[in-house]
Amino acid sequence: MTDTPARLLTLLSLLQTPREWPGSELADRLGVSSRTIRRDIDRLRDLGYPVEATLGAEGGYRLVAGAAMPPLVLDDEEAVAIAVGLRAGAGHAIEGVEEASVRALAKLEQVLPSRLRHRVSSLQSATVALTRGDGASIDPRTLTTIASATAGQERLRFAYRAADGTGTRRLVEPNRLVSTGRRWYLVAYDLDRDDWRTFRVDRVSEPFATGARFAARELPMDAVAFVERGLRRGGGGGRGTYEVELHFAVAAEEVPGWLGAAEADPAGGCRVRFACGDAPEWLAARLALTGLPFTVLAPASLAATALALGTRLSASAAPSASAPA
Known part of the structure; x- marks a missing residue:
């Protein structure tokens, strides 16, 4: 394998499996010399990957825990498995990991090839969860669309159903997603009403990012406190x-x-x-x-x-x- 970037990605993928790789085995896998493997290991270390070498006749390499989480290289099956798991959890609010799960899902689905995205959707549509959370179910695509627009500071359009069933169309500047443990809420600046609003995400439908960027406004208080205040006022x-x-x-x-x-x-x-x-x-x-x-x-x-x-x-x-x- 003469393409250095492709070889480094393949080497990194091998090292991310939980085992120690002899240098000679890595060289055979990649079709290069042991000297090239040593140089590639040094390149990975320069990029921040903590690769540990062991001494001995053969010598070996393995990826160990470092001070920071390095980028991961996933094969097709691993990417599908993680996306399915994150989608299953994202449909309900999960205390403690809710926001991080949605951010991770949004990042993963952003880069998934279409063939893998289709596999994830097919697998999810063919399965039904036996256990359900207390809160209302939410389409994970709704959450990831909102999360992506929030992270990218893009204006968001969506249909919204109020508590009395009244339907409206909203154009907002999303600020944060907040989970209460039972439900998801979106804190956003409503451009038509010229004020901050809280939206229950299970009442949101047809969300899409408009592509129009905005400069972040300053929320009057912490997003969690803003949602708490709204819940107390509105019952x-x-x-x-x-x-x-x-x-x-x-x-x-x-x-x-x-x-x-x-x-x-x-x-x-x-x-x-x-x-x-x-x-x-x-x-x-x-x-x-x-x-x-x-x-x-x-x-x-x-x-x-x-x-x-x-x-x-x-x-x-x-x-x-x-x-x-």
């Missing part, structure tokens, strides 16, 4: 605020800031105002999973939901009268 896109009384320690551990605000009382309890008016069933189940007693203060609809959940659970635990002893 999570639902129908009012729920008030629940429970132990303060539980509230501190179980209630994320975007979901509700806890107010402690001297007796060790607290009153929590939850901003998720569109999900009473989810809230009742979440509170039940704490394993500690709680009292629904308002509204009556949440109290009824909690009562119905308790009745269903009690009925499922009770032995059937017709069951054999």
Whole structure:
């Protein structure tokens, strides 16, 4: 192999497998001399790849962990496997890795050859996940389109469905994607309304980057704080605020800031105002999973939901009268 760049990429791909490669084997694989292999190893080191050499009659090389993550070289099967995995996870908000997963997926799909992109789409469309997250499902292509426009500072157009079902067309300057653990939100400057807005991504459809670049505007506050404020004001896109009384320690551990605000009382309890008016069933189940007693203060609809959940659970635990002893 006389093409030096192509040879370096092939050598790097071999070294990224978890094994040690004797210099003679690498030379045979690439059709060059051992001296050329040594020079290529030095080139990779100059590029920041931490290649470790071992002494001995044969000698060997392997890639080790360094101070920074070097670029990876993936073959077709590896690229497809990673893209499928990232797409499967990107459809739901995954706490802790959500934003990084979408950024990685956007980067990978940007460079995937069309033949591999088709394989990824075909495999995903032919499979169904057995387990699902609490939040609404999102087409990964919607997330990657938004993420790419955000990273590239490109204006974004999309159709948007409000909580009451009203449909609008939006032209925005995207700032950040924020995950709450159940849902994705886009923080963007709405050009038609001349103000900052928060959009639920599961209500976004037909997104596309216009190609028009923009100079980043300064968001009035941190993007996460901006989403939290919007959820508290709007009740999570639902129908009012729920008030629940429970132990303060539980509230501190179980209630994320975007979901509700806890107010402690001297007796060790607290009153929590939850901003998720569109999900009473989810809230009742979440509170039940704490394993500690709680009292629904308002509204009556949440109290009824909690009562119905308790009745269903009690009925499922009770032995059937017709069951054999």
